[in-house]
Amino acid sequence: MRDITLKPSTLRSARATGFVSLPPDTVALVRARGVTKGDVAEAARLSGLMAIKRTPDLLPHCHPLAVLDADLDVNTEDGGIRIEARVRTIASTGVEMEALTAVSVAALTVYDMLKPHAPPEALAIGEIRLLEKRGGKTQYRRQLQGMRAAVIVLSDSVASGRKPDTAGASVRDALADAGFEIAGYEVLADDADALRDCLQGYLDAGTECVITVGGTGLGPRDLTVDTVAPMLTTPLPGFMEAARNFGQQRTPFAMLSRGVAGMIGSSFVATFPGSRRGAEETLAAVLPGLVHLLEVSRSLRPHEGGYA
Numbered sequence: 131m132r133d134i135t136l137k138p139s140t141l142r143s144a145r146a147t148g149f150v151s152l153p154p155d156t157v158a159l160v161r162a163r164g165v166t167k168g169d170v171a172e173a174a175r176l177s178g179l180m181a182i183k184r185t186p187d188l189l190p191h192c193h194p195l196a197v198l199d200a201d202l203d204v205n206t207e208d209g210g211i212r213i214e215a216r217v218r219t220i221a222s223t224g225v226e227m228e229a230l231t232a233v234s235v236a237a238l239t240v241y242d243m244l245k246p247h248a249p250p251e252a253l254a255i256g257e258i259r260l261l262e263k264r265g266g267k268t269q270y271r272r273q274l275q276g277m278r279a280a281v282i283v284l285s286d287s288v289a290s291g292r293k294p295d296t297a298g299a300s301v302r303d304a305l306a307d308a309g310f311e312i313a314g315y316e317v318l319a320d321d322a323d324a325l326r327d328c329l330q331g332y333l334d335a336g337t338e339c340v341i342t343v344g345g346t347g348l349g350p351r352d353l354t355v356d357t358v359a360p361m362l363t364t365p366l367p368g369f370m371e372a373a374r375n376f377g378q379q380r381t382p383f384a385m386l387s388r389g390v391a392g393m394i395g396s397s398f399v400a401t402f403p404g405s406r407r408g409a410e411e412t413l414a415a416v417l418p419g420l421v422h423l424l425e426v427s428r429s430l431r432p433h434e435g436g437y438a
Contacts, residue, residue, distance in 0.1 A: 131191055131193060132191065140221075141218065141220055141264075142223070142224045142225050144216075144217050144224060144228070144229040144230075144260065145214065145260070146215050146260050146261060147212065148213045148237045148259075149210055149212050149256055149257040151209055151255075152244065153249075154208075157207075157210065159247055160206050168243070171206070172204075173239055174236040175202045175203075177235050177236055178204075178232035178233065178239075180235070182229075182231065188231060189227055193222075195221045195228070196219060197217060197218075198220060199219075200232070201215070202215045204240075213236045213237055224263055224265060226260050226263050233258055237258065238255070241253055273424075273425050276311070277339065279305045279312060279313060279339040280312070280316070280332045280337050280340045281298050281341050282298075282332075282342045283297070283298035283317045283318065283344055284325060284343065284404070285320065285344045288317050288344075289317050289318055297343050297402070298409070301402060301409050301410070305339070308417060310339065313332065313337045316328055320354075321353070322357045325342070325353070325354065326361070329358070329361070332397070333399075336397070337397055339424065340398070340400075342400070342402065346387050346388050346401050346404070347404070352388075355401055358401050361399070363395060364392050366391050367390070369391035369400060369416045369419060369420070370390060370400070372415045373389065373412040373415040373416055374389075376415035381407075387408065387412075389401045389402060389403065391416070393427075396427060398420060398424065400412075400420075
């Protein structure tokens with residue numbers, strides 16, 4: 131199974147559809163409720179709901195999910211029976227396979243109930259496809275179109291070449307994967323003036339998101355938080371509260387991070403920890419809120435005084 135430990139639990143939904151083709155006389159029989167095995171629509175609906183709950187038992191790579199909302203519509207049309215499934219959950223992965231499985235099993239139920247009333251060549255299951263999927267990276271890429279992000283790494287050892295950067299590069303790549311245009315990637319020594327100047331350059335360029343990586347701990351050279359915090363025009367403490375809570379579920383050391391986040395004018399700025407795992411967990415935790423924040427900021431065109 132794919133590792134989803136870094137994916138936050140968010141609202142996910144999916145809709146899928148399918149069609150069972152029937153000859154005209156069988157359609158008429160269904161409408162007249164003359165099928166010997168009973169109510170076709172209700173049986174198909176119930177079998178689809180049961181299939182949603184059994185999806186991870188049928189598909190080996192599906193994660194078990196707590197499905198919070200599901201329903202099926204089964205409607206008789208002139209050429210057959212149309213099935214549509216809707217599934218919602220709050221989880222770390224999507225529910226498109228649950229929706230598709232529901233449609234598939236419901237269609238098989240229709241086939242089973244009607245096979246005594248029509249020749250095999252007149253029955254066909256088809257048009258099974260996903261209609262809509264919400265939540266996850268697909269939605270982020272759409273919402274972040276045209277948004278720019280920059281990453282500033284603060285580390286004496288990386289800046290001097292004594293060790294490679296992995297945390298900042300990982301954040302940069304993940305931001306690009308989410309849909310951001312990468313406006314820059316800098317590696318600086320732990321120096322307050324250098325950080326302030328570099329950050330200000332991206333702010334002056336109107337970069338929508340700037341992430342610093344490193345310098346959020348308790349060491350004497352960890353100056354990032356002390357440098358960035360006074361620059362925030364609108365602090366948004368909920369972002370780092372969410373990040374620490376997310377990390378706390380994975381390691382007790384997450385509570386040690388002093389990271390801050392907020393708006394500087396119309397740009398979002400956040401300070402991530404310098405470890406690769408900590409930086410990745412922080413981005414995973416804040417990305418859903420960050421996407422929404424930037425989308426709202428774009429539509430409201432906030433003034434230079436802060437996020438409004």
